[in-house]
Amino acid sequence: MTIAFMRHGQTDWNLAGRVQGHTNIPLNETGREQARQAAGAPLVAQTEWGHITSSPLDRARETAEIVAQAMGVSLGDALDLLIEQNYGEAEGCSVTELEERWPTREFERGESPAEVAKRALDALHLLEERHGDSPVLAVTHGAYIRRLIATVHDLDYGDVPGILNASLTIFERDAQGDWQATLINDQPASEALDLSPQKPAAPFAGFVALGDQGAGVCSTDGVCTV
Numbered sequence: 001m002t003i004a005f006m007r008h009g010q011t012d013w014n015l016a017g018r019v020q021g022h023t024n025i026p027l028n029e030t031g032r033e034q035a036r037q038a039a040g041a042p043l044v045a046q047t048e049w050g051h052i053t054s055s056p057l058d059r060a061r062e063t064a065e066i067v068a069q070a071m072g073v074s075l076g077d078a079l080d081l082l083i084e085q086n087y088g089e090a091e092g093c094s095v096t097e098l099e100e101r102w103p104t105r106e107f108e109r110g111e112s113p114a115e116v117a118k119r120a121l122d123a124l125h126l127l128e129e130r131h132g133d134s135p136v137l138a139v140t141h142g143a144y145i146r147r148l149i150a151t152v153h154d155l156d157y158g159d160v161p162g163i164l165n166a167s168l169t170i171f172e173r174d175a176q177g178d179w180q181a182t183l184i185n186d187q188p189a190s191e192a193l194d195l196s197p198q199k200p201a202a203p204f205a206g207f208v209a210l211g212d213q214g215a216g217v218c219s220t221d222g223v224c225t226v
Helices: 014-016 029-040 057-073 095-101 111-132 141-154
Strands: 001-008 053-054 137-142 168-173 179-184
Touching: 001 057, 001 111, 001 141, 029 057, 029 111, 053 111, 057 137, 111 137, 111 141, 141 168, 141 179
Parallel strands: 001 137, 053 137
Antiparallel strands: 001 168, 168 179
């Protein structure tokens, strides 16, 4: 079965390098254009999606609405399991503040990495159970997708590249029946997960000052705000 996770389009908080988490920040105009472009990408446009769903947060929901409308496909109900990690007291803060106040990434009234990983795996299993062999497109969030990749590949979170806005990450079962990412950020997972000395791993949190890639809201090192 193929389950494709698309990160939502850009928001103003992405652009400012602020932590979003459960805070319900809408898409900006760049984010809406990213969603339209994603809908027209060959891999998205040429797949007969059996179901399209999203996180309930507005930035993911609107991205999914734009994609579904462009493809002429009905949008299914939002799925709570797809919501971004809850960063608790860290939501809304800057990169610098997060690094200073939460160096261990233990967020007051937030969600632990293990809880996010379990929820993301539960989403994969639920979507598979509900939709069988029919391809599913789910619009969700950057840290959520990154945590799921780290979990299924047994990697440190920092060894997974930041997830670009409106990019596609595909999960499929391998010959042993285990979930694996086969596509990350619109490129083969074998390339995206290249951890050779020439390609340094991304920092754990994925929160860095932004580079020039405004459309992707990532630095040139490939790490992104959530």
